[in-house]
Amino acid sequence: MSSARELRISAASLYDIQTGWTRPLEHVWSMIARDHEAVFGQVPVQGMAASVVVRYAQEEDNCPEWPEGFCFRFAGSSAAPVLHIAGRDELGVIYGLLHYSRYVLGVDPFWFWAELPPAKREVISLSAENYDSIRPKVRYRGWFVNDEVCLIGWKEQYPPGEEVWLPVFEALLRCGGNMVIPGTDLPRTGIHHRLAVDMGLWITHHHAEPLGAEMFLRVFPGKQASYKENPELFEQLWREAIQRQKDEKVLWVLSFRGQGDKPFWENDPGFDTPAKRGHLISSVVRKQYDMISEDVKQPVCCMAMYGEIAELYKQGHIEVPPGVIKIWADNGYGKMVSRRHGNLNLRVPALPAAGDEGKNGVYYHVTFHDLQASNHLTLFPAPAGLIVEELEGAFAAGADEYLLVNSGNILPHLYTLDLAAQLWTQGTADSEGQLQSFVERVYTANRQEIAGLYTSYAECTIAYGLHADDRAGDEFYHHPARQIMGHWLKGRETADERLLWAADGGDFLEQVRWFREKAEAAIPGWEELRLQCLQLMEQMPDAERSRLHHQLLVQIELHWSGCRGLAAICRAYECYREEQYPRAFIHASHAVWNYDEGKQALLRAENGRWEHFYRADWLTNLDNTIDHANTVRKFLRIQGDSPDMFLWYKEYLMPESEKHIYLENTHRNPLPDDELARRLEAKLG
Secondary structure (H helix, E strand, C coil): CCCCCEEEEECCCEEEECCCCCHHHHHHHHHHHHHHHHHHCCCCEECCCCCEEEEECCHHHCCCCCCCCEEEEEEECCCCEEEEEEECCHHHHHHHHHHHHHHHHCCCCCCCCCCCCCCCCCEEEEECCCEECCCCCCCEEEEECCCCHHHHHHCCCCCCCHHHHHHHHHHHHHCCCCEEECCCCCCCCCCHHHHHHHCCCEEECCCCCHHHCCCHHHHCCCCCCCCCCCHHHHHHHHHHHHHHHCCCCEEEEECCCECCCECHHHCCCCCCCHHHHHHHHHHHHHHHHHHHHHHCCCCEEEEEECCHHHHHHHCCCCCCCCCCEEEEECCCCCCCECCCECCECCCCECCCCCCCCCCEEEEEECCCCCCCCCCCCCCCCCCHHHHHHHHHHHHHCCCCCEEEEECCCCHHHHHHHHHHHHHHHHCCCCHHHHHHHHHHHHCCCCHHHHHHHHHHHHHHCCECCCCCCCECCHHHHCHHHHHHHHHHHCCCCCCCHHHCCCCCCCCHHHHHHHHHHHHHHHHHHHHHHHHHHHHHHHCCCHHHHHHHHHHHHHHHHHHHHHHHHHHHHHHHHHHHHCCCHHHHHHHHHHHHHHHHHHHHHHHHCCCHHHCCCCCCCCCCCHHHHHHHHHHHHHHHHHHHHCCCCCHHHHHHHCCHHHHCCCCHHHCCCCCCHHHHHHHHHHHHC
């Protein structure tokens, strides 16, 4: 094909789709058609004398030969050049069209989630230079849409419908992803699995649901969930899963864990040695592998080196079938070490050893839910450089065949998902440079200041331990706080064992002081960062102000209010222990108010397309924390103001001239808790 100088794309430009129509190609064309209309104000037209031809690659194209490769080739005269987008395979065509969308039409991969419409144009001039796609560093790369309660609760329909899942899968494809676990334990009547397949994505599975099979006890309630006792029932579920998916693109997950995502021997205690456990897991995995191989030619299989399985493998008790990709997981906080379980935190390296044979990959969290200190509604709490360091290190150790990123609810995590996409594509990243690039794409002004907010964010998070990844997300202010309140109201003064992972010295009072000191030390930083963000938003156009609100301000406010709520409830307990019940009541009231400020922050962010986005906040669960704090303050009021809820008013608030002459029948309307707390605070300080 001859070289041409410049191609002009406009509303009138014709497209010629020569690939034929499959469901994935229909979906990607609908994206391109929408993008074209958004830019030029007119639906694109298909025709023979086209400016853009879409087809499969031919030998003379010299298109990259790897799977999913694509190229741009120009034909025609200098006066009338024609762009040929040629793909090596179906996904190659899809990525070629999405490259055109991003770099020609100017549509950002996160256009939907960042509320970032492309610029309106009359004409786009494209330099007629051939282009070859680069080979991604990672062969299988994608998202695990996990703990996705915001996506579940966003719309009325359950399980979520196409209007929820389409923007998720579209963003993943635009980021160069090709693999997805489409949600967590959703009803199989939902559209999520079928839509992901129809959009051209590979499907993979949760390690607790090997082969994508139904949970044993859900299908066979009352039966013993023991492979030793009921192998034929387990194999029935696996066979059904294989038959259901055998014609799809699947990365088959081989695994054997117990019901509820825990070690199987908790339900089958006869397996009481590592050798017995490893032998059963090895035999089950081999059985699964053989069953798949009967129905699928050259299946792509993987095995999660997760928790106890990684430990048994490193001890030499597990055999992995040849060709199976071994998947290593970070600890939920971005470090490639074993996960903390309760108070046990061994931090065993979670990467293949030097000389480990076979293919390896990574399951990595930019968001996490663990009932301790994880970030569920807020950004990754450690500096982004940790993500770069850990994933580059994993690739260097040979774990580069597969990268599954826990994407959570998508909206709160755009920056780190963007960073992960660069890493799975390039194999390396400069965290500071990537931040600048992200900010420049999303904002037109104040870019240096906005980048500074992101950098300062990680500096403000609470460092609760000695390691770089020991940084607190939003759940730190809520799960431990509810545990503190529950332990308190049960009348216990010995240390709460559930809090030893963080505060491991002394009695319960000392644990409470530890949390209070951590929270109080962090409040000024979040206060300052919130003020900086608000001041910056005043200088921004409306659309960009809204964007920064949804992407960062709401998360800063969750930390700011959470720190203050946690500190206040700890103060309340300390005053309670000194029998200063009115002061404890005041502090508990501040806890209610501060946690409610976090709730209000979520409600303020529920505008436009994000209406109801946070209504299913069931994991961090601000409503639950507010209820706990309100229960505590009612308990405290009973300590000194019961039974008529008038004693504190009489002692602290009633004028001295009235105390000895008032008539009880005219002074017995108890003040509401909020009003009483405010008036007591004004009196007592």
